């Protein structure tokens with residue numbers, strides 16, 4: 001097949017990636033995949049191929065997934081309308097059962113199958129397995145929406161040690177055996193904290209954090225926690241981006257080195273972020289090293 005790249009070009013690309021392979025070898029990267037970045041089978045397969053590549057070059061990669069649109073679709077099929085309060089789905093007993101079927105059943109197993117088909121070894125678990133995610137009711141008005149009280153990282157570490165990619169769905173349970181529906185960004189952030197991850201990558205359906213959410217050219221490549229908090233206060237960050245940024249900030253305050261929000265619909269965005277000079281999306285750091293105007297995302301990316 002004719003291609004625009006010569007073998008020399010390909011070798012050059014690999015050589016350029018070498019310092020990044022070295023940087024991330026043996027490091028823990030938690031990737032959250034979900035929402036509209038998960039809409040087609042092709043897209044899911046492409047992202048899983050990237051995850052396998054990360055795994056094969058020695059990154060300890062953990063995949064945490066959501067699947068909100070699929071839960072909404074399944075609820076519709078049984079005649080139930082979804083209702084959200086501040087980005088969280090109001091979850092009655094029937095809804096949590098359906099969330100469990102969709103997340104722990106269909107999506108988790110589909111992603112595991114794709115990872116295996118692409119040459120990885122993956123094991124799919126939900127937050128209930130091995131008491132990985134303990135939760136309590138967040139607010140009785142929301143029903144069975146879980147607030148995470150504890151993450152047990154041992155089963156995840158065991159799988160990583162044995163060379164598996166853990167694939168975790170965002171459900172949790174309490175001591176009484178109640179199951180809770182948990183926002184997948186929140187679950188990924190808490191898991192990243194429990195693992196002291198080098199990177200938490202949240203894949204979403206927008207380029208990253210934008211100065212103006214309706215202007216795709218206004219991407220902010222690098223921001224720190226204080227600036228991000230200010231942008232929530234000033235209304236630049238709104239809607240579903242608010243809980244996303246809040247859980248990024250909590251992760252940074254709790255053992256996670258850096259967080260990236262990126263567009264999961266762009267092919268190979270995760271590889272671009274980790275293995276190229278340019279990166280992708282928005283990186284959130286605790287505190288920028290340089291002053292605001294001179295801060296360079298690449299300085300932050302190549303150092304921690």
Ligand SMILES: Nc1ncnc2c1ncn2[C@@H]1O[C@H](COP(=O)(O)OP(=O)(O)O)[C@@H](O)[C@H]1O
Nearest residue numbers: 035204205206208209210213236237238240241
């Ligand atoms: N400043 C901003 N930059 C980027 N997106 C923003 C911003 N403010 C609000 N948003 C909105 O947040 C959305 C992402 O949140 P959400 O839809 O909950 O993502 P997901 O379903 O992937 O978890 C974007 O599609 C966008 O409409």
Ligand SMILES: CC(=O)N[C@@H](CCC(=O)OP(=O)(O)O)C(=O)O
Nearest residue numbers: 034035066067068088089182184
């Ligand atoms: C409590 C709550 O809202 N849970 C989410 C869980 C799935 C999720 O977060 O999926 P995405 O990442 O695809 O949005 C829900 O029911 O949609």
